[in-house]
Amino acid sequence: MKKLLLLALSFVLTGCHGYPEAITPVEGFEIERYLGRWYEIARLDHSFERGLEKVSADYTLRDDGGVDVINRGFSMKKNTWKEAVGK
Numbered sequence: 001m002k003k004l005l006l007l008a009l010s011f012v013l014t015g016c017h018g019y020p021e022a023i024t025p026v027e028g029f030e031i032e033r034y035l036g037r038w039y040e041i042a043r044l045d046h047s048f049e050r051g052l053e054k055v056s057a058d059y060t061l062r063d064d065g066g067v068d069v070i071n072r073g074f075s076m077k078k079n080t081w082k083e084a085v086g087k
C-alpha cells in the first residue's frame with residue numbers, strides 16, 4: 001500500500017514541474033493592472049456560469065506572489081449567489 005501511494009504521489013509531483021516545452025511565460029506582465037473586480041460583458045459557455053447573472057471575478061494578490069480569484073454569480077432560479085474560489 002505504501003509503495004502504491006508513493007508511486008501515485010511521484011506522478012502527481014512530477015506533473016507540476018516547470019513549463020511544457022512549447023510554452024514560454026509572458027515577460028513584462030503587470031499583474032497589478034488586473035487585480036480587483038471584473039464584471040462579465042460576454043460569456044463562453046462554462047458550466048460554473050450556466051444560468052447565472054451578475055457574474056464577476058475578484059483577483060487579489062497573495063503573500064507568495066500568486067493570485068487568488070473568486071468567481072461569483074447570482075442564480076435567479078434559486079435566488080442565491082454561487083461562488084467558486086481558485087488560485
